[in-house]
Amino acid sequence: MSSARSRSDADPVAQALAGAVALTRDAVRSIAAANPVILIDGRSGAGKTTFARELIASWPLRGRVQSVALDALYPGWDGLAEGVRVAEEAVLRPHARGLIGIWQRWDWDRGVYAEAHAVDPSLPLIVEGSGLLTAGTAPLGDIRIWLESPARTRRQRALERDGDTYRPHWDRWAQQEERHLSEDVPAQLATHVFAIP
Template identity: 40%
Template sequence: MTVPQGVLDRLVARVRAAAPRLPAAGPEGTAADRPAGGTRLVVVDGPAGSGKSTLAAQLAEALPAQVVHMDDLYDGWSGLAAGVERLHEQVLAPLARGEDGRYERYDWGTGRYAEWHDVPRAEYLVVEGCGAGDPRVDDLCALLVWVETDDALRLTRGLARDGEDARGHWKAWMAAENALYAAHRTARRADVRLDGWGRVTWPAHGI
Protein backbone atom coordinates (compact mmCIF):
# COMPACT_ATOMS: atom_id res chain seq x y z
CA MET A 1 0.00 0.00 0.00
CA THR A 2 1.14 3.51 -0.84
CA VAL A 3 -1.02 6.31 0.49
CA PRO A 4 -1.97 8.80 -2.26
CA GLN A 5 -0.12 12.09 -2.03
CA GLY A 6 -3.28 14.07 -1.34
CA VAL A 7 -4.20 11.88 1.63
CA LEU A 8 -0.63 11.97 2.94
CA ASP A 9 -0.53 15.77 2.68
CA ARG A 10 -3.73 16.07 4.71
CA LEU A 11 -2.47 13.70 7.39
CA VAL A 12 0.80 15.63 7.69
CA ALA A 13 -1.04 18.96 7.86
CA ARG A 14 -3.28 17.66 10.62
CA VAL A 15 -0.30 16.43 12.65
CA ARG A 16 1.59 19.69 12.26
CA ALA A 17 -1.47 21.69 13.33
CA ALA A 18 -2.03 19.58 16.44
CA ALA A 19 -0.81 20.59 19.87
CA PRO A 20 2.08 18.46 21.18
CA ARG A 21 0.96 16.20 24.02
CA LEU A 22 4.35 14.87 25.05
CA PRO A 23 6.36 17.44 27.06
CA ALA A 24 9.59 19.02 25.94
CA ALA A 25 11.34 18.16 29.20
CA GLY A 26 10.64 16.85 32.65
CA PRO A 27 10.69 18.88 35.88
CA GLU A 28 14.49 18.95 35.86
CA GLY A 29 14.80 19.82 32.16
CA THR A 30 16.88 22.78 31.06
CA ALA A 31 16.57 25.31 28.28
CA ALA A 32 18.96 23.16 26.24
CA ASP A 33 16.50 20.27 26.17
CA ARG A 34 14.68 19.69 22.93
CA PRO A 35 12.19 20.14 21.38
CA ALA A 36 11.02 23.54 22.60
CA GLY A 37 7.34 22.82 22.01
CA GLY A 38 7.14 19.13 22.90
CA THR A 39 6.54 16.05 20.75
CA ARG A 40 3.64 15.30 18.43
CA LEU A 41 3.08 11.54 18.51
CA VAL A 42 1.49 9.78 15.52
CA VAL A 43 0.22 6.23 16.06
CA VAL A 44 -0.54 3.92 13.12
CA ASP A 45 -2.43 0.79 14.15
CA GLY A 46 -4.37 -1.93 12.40
CA PRO A 47 -4.20 -5.65 11.63
CA ALA A 48 -0.98 -7.23 10.39
CA GLY A 49 -0.40 -6.92 6.65
CA SER A 50 -2.75 -3.96 6.18
CA GLY A 51 -0.09 -1.42 5.14
CA LYS A 52 0.90 0.30 8.39
CA SER A 53 4.64 0.15 7.80
CA THR A 54 4.36 1.77 4.39
CA LEU A 55 2.25 4.62 5.74
CA ALA A 56 4.64 5.09 8.66
CA ALA A 57 7.58 5.36 6.26
CA GLN A 58 5.74 7.98 4.21
CA LEU A 59 4.87 9.99 7.33
CA ALA A 60 8.43 9.71 8.62
CA GLU A 61 9.83 11.20 5.45
CA ALA A 62 7.21 13.93 5.15
CA LEU A 63 7.24 15.24 8.74
CA PRO A 64 10.18 14.18 9.24
CA ALA A 65 10.14 11.77 12.19
CA GLN A 66 11.75 8.74 13.78
CA VAL A 67 9.67 5.55 13.53
CA VAL A 68 9.32 2.95 16.27
CA HIS A 69 8.14 -0.38 14.84
CA MET A 70 6.16 -2.67 17.12
CA ASP A 71 7.78 -5.65 15.34
CA ASP A 72 10.95 -4.69 17.22
CA LEU A 73 9.13 -4.88 20.57
CA TYR A 74 7.20 -8.17 20.30
CA ASP A 75 9.19 -11.10 21.65
CA GLY A 76 8.11 -13.45 18.88
CA TRP A 77 4.80 -14.66 17.52
CA SER A 78 3.20 -14.90 20.97
CA GLY A 79 4.48 -11.51 22.11
CA LEU A 80 1.68 -9.16 21.06
CA ALA A 81 0.54 -8.15 24.55
CA ALA A 82 4.10 -8.03 25.90
CA GLY A 83 5.16 -5.78 23.02
CA VAL A 84 2.41 -3.31 23.84
CA GLU A 85 3.62 -3.16 27.45
CA ARG A 86 7.23 -2.67 26.37
CA LEU A 87 6.16 0.24 24.13
CA HIS A 88 4.70 2.03 27.13
CA GLU A 89 7.36 1.10 29.66
CA GLN A 90 10.42 1.80 27.51
CA VAL A 91 9.26 4.50 25.09
CA LEU A 92 6.02 6.32 25.85
CA ALA A 93 6.17 6.52 29.64
CA PRO A 94 9.65 8.10 29.63
CA LEU A 95 8.61 10.54 26.90
CA ALA A 96 5.51 11.46 28.90
CA ARG A 97 7.84 12.34 31.80
CA GLY A 98 9.88 14.58 29.52
CA GLU A 99 12.70 12.01 29.23
CA ASP A 100 14.14 10.21 26.22
CA GLY A 101 12.88 6.72 25.44
CA ARG A 102 15.05 3.66 24.83
CA TYR A 103 14.09 0.13 23.79
CA GLU A 104 15.86 -3.19 23.25
CA ARG A 105 15.16 -4.64 19.81
CA TYR A 106 13.96 -8.23 19.60
CA ASP A 107 15.74 -10.25 16.90
CA TRP A 108 13.24 -12.67 15.37
CA GLY A 109 15.99 -14.62 13.64
CA THR A 110 17.91 -15.48 16.80
CA GLY A 111 14.96 -15.40 19.20
CA ARG A 112 16.83 -13.06 21.54
CA TYR A 113 16.97 -9.40 22.42
CA ALA A 114 19.67 -7.50 20.55
CA GLU A 115 20.89 -3.89 20.57
CA TRP A 116 19.32 -0.90 22.28
CA HIS A 117 17.78 1.97 20.30
CA ASP A 118 17.39 5.51 21.58
CA VAL A 119 14.14 7.42 21.06
CA PRO A 120 15.12 11.03 21.78
CA ARG A 121 12.58 13.76 22.31
CA ALA A 122 11.89 15.39 18.94
CA GLU A 123 9.19 17.41 17.28
CA TYR A 124 7.54 14.33 15.77
CA LEU A 125 7.50 10.60 16.51
CA VAL A 126 5.67 7.85 14.60
CA VAL A 127 4.84 4.51 16.24
CA GLU A 128 3.41 1.80 14.01
CA GLY A 129 2.26 -1.74 14.55
CA CYS A 130 -0.44 -3.98 15.93
CA GLY A 131 -1.48 -2.80 19.37
CA ALA A 132 0.27 0.56 19.13
CA GLY A 133 -3.11 2.27 19.56
CA ASP A 134 -3.63 0.94 23.08
CA PRO A 135 -6.13 3.21 24.92
CA ARG A 136 -3.26 4.68 26.95
CA VAL A 137 -2.14 6.66 23.89
CA ASP A 138 -5.38 8.66 23.78
CA ASP A 139 -3.94 11.42 25.98
CA LEU A 140 -0.52 11.30 24.31
CA CYS A 141 -0.95 11.24 20.55
CA ALA A 142 -1.65 14.00 18.08
CA LEU A 143 -3.15 11.56 15.58
CA LEU A 144 -4.30 7.93 15.73
CA VAL A 145 -4.64 6.30 12.30
CA TRP A 146 -6.29 2.92 11.73
CA VAL A 147 -5.40 0.94 8.59
CA GLU A 148 -7.26 -2.21 7.57
CA THR A 149 -7.89 -4.53 4.65
CA ASP A 150 -9.51 -7.94 4.18
CA ASP A 151 -8.04 -10.99 5.88
CA ALA A 152 -7.27 -12.88 2.67
CA LEU A 153 -5.10 -10.06 1.31
CA ARG A 154 -3.37 -9.61 4.65
CA LEU A 155 -2.52 -13.30 4.85
CA THR A 156 -1.25 -13.31 1.27
CA ARG A 157 1.01 -10.34 2.02
CA GLY A 158 2.24 -11.93 5.22
CA LEU A 159 3.09 -15.30 3.71
CA ALA A 160 4.82 -13.60 0.78
CA ARG A 161 7.11 -11.97 3.34
CA ASP A 162 7.47 -14.76 5.91
CA GLY A 163 7.01 -17.93 3.85
CA GLU A 164 4.34 -20.63 3.78
CA ASP A 165 5.80 -22.25 6.91
CA ALA A 166 4.54 -19.23 8.87
CA ARG A 167 0.86 -19.87 8.04
CA GLY A 168 0.12 -21.34 11.47
CA HIS A 169 1.83 -18.44 13.20
CA TRP A 170 -0.13 -15.96 11.08
CA LYS A 171 -3.45 -17.63 11.88
CA ALA A 172 -2.70 -17.54 15.61
CA TRP A 173 -1.53 -13.93 15.39
CA MET A 174 -4.69 -12.86 13.57
CA ALA A 175 -6.82 -14.43 16.30
CA ALA A 176 -4.79 -12.68 19.01
CA GLU A 177 -5.02 -9.29 17.35
CA ASN A 178 -8.77 -9.68 16.81
CA ALA A 179 -9.21 -10.21 20.55
CA LEU A 180 -6.97 -7.23 21.35
CA TYR A 181 -8.80 -4.91 18.96
CA ALA A 182 -12.18 -5.97 20.31
CA ALA A 183 -11.01 -5.06 23.81
CA HIS A 184 -9.31 -1.80 22.80
CA ARG A 185 -11.97 -0.69 20.27
CA THR A 186 -9.09 0.82 18.33
CA ALA A 187 -10.89 1.36 15.03
CA ARG A 188 -13.70 3.23 16.75
CA ARG A 189 -11.25 5.43 18.68
CA ALA A 190 -9.12 6.31 15.63
CA ASP A 191 -9.09 9.86 14.28
CA VAL A 192 -8.76 8.61 10.71
CA ARG A 193 -9.37 5.22 9.09
CA LEU A 194 -7.77 4.08 5.84
CA ASP A 195 -8.26 0.98 3.72
CA GLY A 196 -5.47 -1.18 2.37
CA TRP A 197 -5.04 1.12 -0.64
CA GLY A 198 -4.63 4.29 1.40
CA ARG A 199 -8.14 5.61 0.83
CA VAL A 200 -9.96 7.41 3.63
CA THR A 201 -12.94 5.39 4.88
CA TRP A 202 -13.69 7.57 7.94
CA PRO A 203 -14.53 10.34 8.60
CA ALA A 204 -16.97 10.35 5.72
CA HIS A 205 -16.29 14.01 4.91
CA GLY A 206 -12.55 13.35 4.59
CA ILE A 207 -9.62 14.31 6.77
Protein backbone atom coordinates in the same frame (compact mmCIF):
# COMPACT_ATOMS: atom_id res chain seq x y z
CA MET B 1 6.28 14.40 -19.86
CA SER B 2 5.30 10.76 -20.16
CA SER B 3 1.67 9.88 -20.68
CA ALA B 4 2.20 6.52 -18.96
CA ARG B 5 0.36 6.08 -15.69
CA SER B 6 2.50 5.96 -12.58
CA ARG B 7 2.56 2.85 -10.40
CA SER B 8 0.48 4.61 -7.74
CA ASP B 9 -2.16 5.57 -10.34
CA ALA B 10 -2.60 1.91 -11.24
CA ASP B 11 -2.32 0.52 -7.70
CA PRO B 12 -5.37 1.16 -5.46
CA VAL B 13 -3.40 0.27 -2.32
CA ALA B 14 -0.67 2.80 -3.16
CA GLN B 15 -3.34 5.39 -3.96
CA ALA B 16 -5.15 4.81 -0.67
CA LEU B 17 -1.91 5.00 1.32
CA ALA B 18 -0.82 8.17 -0.48
CA GLY B 19 -4.16 9.82 0.30
CA ALA B 20 -3.97 8.74 3.95
CA VAL B 21 -0.42 10.05 4.26
CA ALA B 22 -1.43 13.41 2.75
CA LEU B 23 -4.29 13.78 5.26
CA THR B 24 -1.97 12.81 8.11
CA ARG B 25 0.61 15.41 7.03
CA ASP B 26 -2.16 18.04 7.18
CA ALA B 27 -3.09 16.84 10.67
CA VAL B 28 0.56 17.05 11.80
CA ARG B 29 0.75 20.65 10.58
CA SER B 30 -2.53 21.54 12.28
CA ILE B 31 -1.53 20.46 15.79
CA ALA B 32 1.40 22.90 15.77
CA ALA B 33 3.67 20.82 18.02
CA ALA B 34 7.42 20.48 17.56
CA ASN B 35 7.45 16.85 18.71
CA PRO B 36 4.09 15.26 17.84
CA VAL B 37 3.46 11.57 18.43
CA ILE B 38 1.75 9.54 15.70
CA LEU B 39 0.46 6.05 16.48
CA ILE B 40 -0.35 3.71 13.58
CA ASP B 41 -2.33 0.52 14.23
CA GLY B 42 -3.96 -2.05 11.99
CA ARG B 43 -3.96 -5.78 11.49
CA SER B 44 -1.08 -7.62 9.90
CA GLY B 45 -0.66 -6.71 6.24
CA ALA B 46 -2.83 -3.57 6.47
CA GLY B 47 0.03 -1.30 5.33
CA LYS B 48 1.29 0.17 8.61
CA THR B 49 5.01 -0.04 7.80
CA THR B 50 4.56 1.38 4.31
CA PHE B 51 2.36 4.15 5.71
CA ALA B 52 5.00 5.04 8.32
CA ARG B 53 7.82 4.96 5.76
CA GLU B 54 5.92 7.24 3.36
CA LEU B 55 4.97 9.64 6.16
CA ILE B 56 8.61 9.88 7.25
CA ALA B 57 9.73 10.48 3.64
CA SER B 58 7.31 13.40 3.29
CA TRP B 59 7.40 14.67 6.89
CA PRO B 60 5.91 18.19 6.91
CA LEU B 61 7.95 19.71 9.74
CA ARG B 62 11.56 20.82 9.82
CA GLY B 63 14.10 18.47 11.30
CA ARG B 64 14.26 14.77 11.91
CA VAL B 65 11.49 12.37 12.87
CA GLN B 66 12.17 9.12 14.72
CA SER B 67 10.22 5.90 14.42
CA VAL B 68 9.73 2.68 16.34
CA ALA B 69 8.19 -0.43 14.76
CA LEU B 70 6.57 -2.84 17.19
CA ASP B 71 7.98 -5.71 15.10
CA ALA B 72 11.23 -4.88 16.89
CA LEU B 73 9.54 -5.03 20.32
CA TYR B 74 7.25 -8.08 20.18
CA PRO B 75 9.01 -10.88 22.10
CA GLY B 76 8.10 -13.65 19.66
CA TRP B 77 4.94 -14.94 18.03
CA ASP B 78 2.88 -14.81 21.22
CA GLY B 79 4.09 -11.34 22.20
CA LEU B 80 1.61 -8.85 20.73
CA ALA B 81 0.30 -7.59 24.10
CA GLU B 82 3.77 -7.58 25.66
CA GLY B 83 5.24 -5.60 22.76
CA VAL B 84 2.53 -2.97 23.17
CA ARG B 85 3.15 -2.82 26.93
CA VAL B 86 6.88 -2.25 26.31
CA ALA B 87 6.10 0.48 23.75
CA GLU B 88 3.84 2.23 26.25
CA GLU B 89 6.20 2.01 29.23
CA ALA B 90 9.62 2.35 27.56
CA VAL B 91 8.84 4.65 24.61
CA LEU B 92 5.55 6.56 24.84
CA ARG B 93 5.34 7.44 28.53
CA PRO B 94 8.94 8.73 28.74
CA HIS B 95 8.41 10.78 25.55
CA ALA B 96 5.26 12.33 27.05
CA ARG B 97 7.18 13.25 30.22
CA GLY B 98 10.09 14.79 28.30
CA LEU B 99 12.42 11.92 29.23
CA ILE B 100 14.64 9.78 27.03
CA GLY B 101 13.04 6.41 26.37
CA ILE B 102 15.12 3.25 26.08
CA TRP B 103 13.89 0.08 24.39
CA GLN B 104 15.61 -3.16 23.42
CA ARG B 105 15.21 -4.87 20.06
CA TRP B 106 13.89 -8.42 20.09
CA ASP B 107 16.16 -10.74 18.11
CA TRP B 108 13.66 -13.06 16.40
CA ASP B 109 16.34 -15.51 15.26
CA ARG B 110 17.92 -15.99 18.69
CA GLY B 111 14.77 -15.45 20.79
CA VAL B 112 16.41 -12.90 23.11
CA TYR B 113 16.55 -9.15 23.60
CA ALA B 114 19.42 -7.49 21.75
CA GLU B 115 20.83 -3.96 21.55
CA ALA B 116 19.18 -0.94 23.18
CA HIS B 117 17.86 2.14 21.36
CA ALA B 118 17.08 5.62 22.68
CA VAL B 119 14.07 7.80 21.87
CA ASP B 120 14.62 11.57 22.08
CA PRO B 121 11.60 13.34 23.63
CA SER B 122 12.40 16.58 21.80
CA LEU B 123 11.84 14.96 18.40
CA PRO B 124 8.63 13.86 16.67
CA LEU B 125 7.87 10.17 17.05
CA ILE B 126 6.03 7.65 14.88
CA VAL B 127 5.20 4.28 16.44
CA GLU B 128 3.55 1.58 14.31
CA GLY B 129 2.39 -1.93 14.94
CA SER B 130 -0.52 -4.28 15.45
CA GLY B 131 -2.20 -3.87 18.81
CA LEU B 132 -0.88 -0.36 19.41
CA LEU B 133 -4.08 1.58 20.09
CA THR B 134 -5.24 0.82 23.62
CA ALA B 135 -6.78 2.80 26.47
CA GLY B 136 -3.25 3.19 27.84
CA THR B 137 -1.48 4.31 24.67
CA ALA B 138 -4.19 6.43 23.03
CA PRO B 139 -3.81 9.45 25.37
CA LEU B 140 -0.09 9.47 24.51
CA GLY B 141 -0.64 9.93 20.76
CA ASP B 142 -1.47 13.29 19.17
CA ILE B 143 -2.59 11.57 15.97
CA ARG B 144 -3.89 8.01 16.13
CA ILE B 145 -4.31 6.07 12.90
CA TRP B 146 -6.29 2.87 12.34
CA LEU B 147 -5.79 1.18 8.95
CA GLU B 148 -8.74 -1.00 7.95
CA SER B 149 -8.09 -3.61 5.27
CA PRO B 150 -9.85 -6.82 4.13
CA ALA B 151 -8.51 -10.11 5.50
CA ARG B 152 -7.83 -11.64 2.08
CA THR B 153 -5.64 -8.82 0.78
CA ARG B 154 -3.93 -8.34 4.15
CA ARG B 155 -2.95 -11.99 4.26
CA GLN B 156 -1.71 -11.92 0.68
CA ARG B 157 0.47 -8.87 1.33
CA ALA B 158 1.83 -10.20 4.64
CA LEU B 159 2.74 -13.59 3.20
CA GLU B 160 4.30 -12.04 0.09
CA ARG B 161 6.39 -9.90 2.42
CA ASP B 162 7.42 -12.55 4.97
CA GLY B 163 6.64 -15.81 3.17
CA ASP B 164 7.31 -19.09 4.92
CA THR B 165 8.62 -17.33 8.03
CA TYR B 166 5.13 -16.00 8.80
CA ARG B 167 2.85 -18.61 7.19
CA PRO B 168 2.87 -21.14 10.08
CA HIS B 169 2.14 -18.36 12.59
CA TRP B 170 -0.63 -16.47 10.74
CA ASP B 171 -3.55 -17.94 12.72
CA ARG B 172 -1.72 -17.68 16.03
CA TRP B 173 -1.00 -13.99 15.45
CA ALA B 174 -4.50 -13.32 14.10
CA GLN B 175 -6.00 -14.62 17.35
CA GLN B 176 -4.03 -12.02 19.30
CA GLU B 177 -5.21 -9.32 16.89
CA GLU B 178 -8.82 -10.49 17.35
CA ARG B 179 -8.42 -10.19 21.11
CA HIS B 180 -7.07 -6.65 20.63
CA LEU B 181 -10.04 -5.72 18.43
CA SER B 182 -12.49 -7.11 20.96
CA GLU B 183 -10.89 -5.68 24.11
CA ASP B 184 -9.52 -2.35 22.87
CA VAL B 185 -11.78 -1.45 19.90
CA PRO B 186 -8.87 0.46 18.30
CA ALA B 187 -10.89 2.11 15.52
CA GLN B 188 -12.83 3.98 18.21
CA LEU B 189 -9.57 5.22 19.76
CA ALA B 190 -8.28 6.53 16.42
CA THR B 191 -8.39 10.15 15.33
CA HIS B 192 -8.26 8.92 11.71
CA VAL B 193 -9.51 5.69 10.15
CA PHE B 194 -8.30 4.92 6.63
CA ALA B 195 -9.57 2.13 4.40
CA ILE B 196 -6.80 0.33 2.52
CA PRO B 197 -8.03 -2.09 -0.22
